Amino acid sequence: MNKVFRSVVKLIFSFILLSSLYACGSSNNEKNNATTEMPSELQKLTLTGGGTLAAFVTVDGDTANRIEMTIDGTGTGSASASISGLSLAVHTIVISYEYTDGAGTIVLATASNTVDLTSGSGNLSFAAGDYDLATYDDDSDGISNAAELAAGSDPRVDEGDGPCVFGTSTIGNCVLG
Numbered sequence: 001m002n003k004v005f006r007s008v009v010k011l012i013f014s015f016i017l018l019s020s021l022y023a024c025g026s027s028n029n030e031k032n033n034a035t036t037e038m039p040s041e042l043q044k045l046t047l048t049g050g051g052t053l054a055a056f057v058t059v060d061g062d063t064a065n066r067i068e069m070t071i072d073g074t075g076t077g078s079a080s081a082s083i084s085g086l087s088l089a090v091h092t093i094v095i096s097y098e099y100t101d102g103a104g105t106i107v108l109a110t111a112s113n114t115v116d117l118t119s120g121s122g123n124l125s126f127a128a129g130d131y132d133l134a135t136y137d138d139d140s141d142g143i144s145n146a147a148e149l150a151a152g153s154d155p156r157v158d159e160g161d162g163p164c165v166f167g168t169s170t171i172g173n174c175v176l177g
Contacts, residue, residue, distance in 0.1 A: 039128050039131035050102065051100060051149075053097065055069035058094040058096070111130040137155075138155050
């Protein structure tokens with residue numbers, strides 16, 4: 001009887017140990033839903049020529065496993081995504097907005113931020129002003145890709161539009177009409 005009792009106790013302690021190790025694992029299998037504000041320059045962007053706008057989340061530089069976000073088409077100016085399996089650590093989150101048409105894909109805007117999940121939860125937010133649009137100028141004419149799309153010009157080709165003065169409203173580093 002003593003042998004059986006010891007075996008049962010060992011089995012119970014083994015089960016408790018395994019359960020505690022499983023609970024302390026490095027991955028969080030919950031899905032974390034995140035909604036972010038879009039760059040204001042992209043919120044009212046009218047796409048012509050059959051192109052599409054997409055948003056992506058990249059966690060800790062893992063571009064091979066980036067997650068496509070859902071852009072709210074009702075005009076709220078937001079995009080959302082579900083991210084699962086984040087470990088209880090500090091993570092760098094990058095959001096990028098890209099335009100794709102028959103000629104390929106160009107980046108319009110990116111923003112980077114960190115979230116500390118070491119305590120089991122954390123807050124992460126991206127505001128419209130957090131995005132870098134000016135860096136993305138594929139034709140190197142001094143006009144951001146987003147501003148050129150908004151103006152109806154091709155962001156891949158320097159069309160000689162100079163300092164991009166088309167009118168009165170400002171988008172990115174360009175004044176548009």
